[in-house]
Amino acid sequence: GNSVTQMEGPVTLSEEAFLTINCTYTATGYPSLFWYVQYPGEGLQLLLKATKADDKGSNKGFEATYRKETTSFHLEKGSVQVSDSAVYFCALSGRNNNDMRFGAGTRLTVKP
């Protein structure tokens, strides 16, 4: 079945550091890929998405590229801020929306 594996946290960075959170997937067919962010005590918010190979999703300085050859969708940001501290979930959706699979989540803490 479909599944997502993302790098374990927690990740602690200093402000303005470069961020990479690795995400790889296993899926049949052509899934859509998502990154969600969850701030403390809140629900999940969509950060970015990509629906086909080589698509790049981007939002708020974050970006991720759908790499079919490496089955990856790594999240990157060039310069993190304290306000980026949150838990980040990689997810994929198969043929049906009810087939959404989440990774285990990576907690990011950014220190001033």
Next chain:
Amino acid sequence: DAMVIQNPRYQVTQFGKPVTLSCSQTLNHNVMYWYQQKSSQAPKLLFHYYDKDFNNEADTPDNFQSRRPNTSFCFLDIRSPGLGDAAMYLCATSRDGPGRRGSYEQYFGPGTRLTVT
């Protein structure tokens, strides 16, 4: 703004006492989901409604039920909460389209944190 609303944000119930969590949406999406999220874990899908069609996940306990009286509202009923049911409960919605390609993202509410005493 169109959104997904969950009430209450925090709910305390006693062991074995039935509790209902509510979710409403102004997005007019035809699909609504309920997830359970325990601390530091990924959300776990309990069930979803595609319009009025209820779809239960195979491993969702019978203790959990749901109702969707109309497009806008969906309820999660826990008939006899146990200590292990303490968690954050997330409601989400999505639209669907021709071919059900699955490219439509889910929109989440802020969640209801359930405490069982």
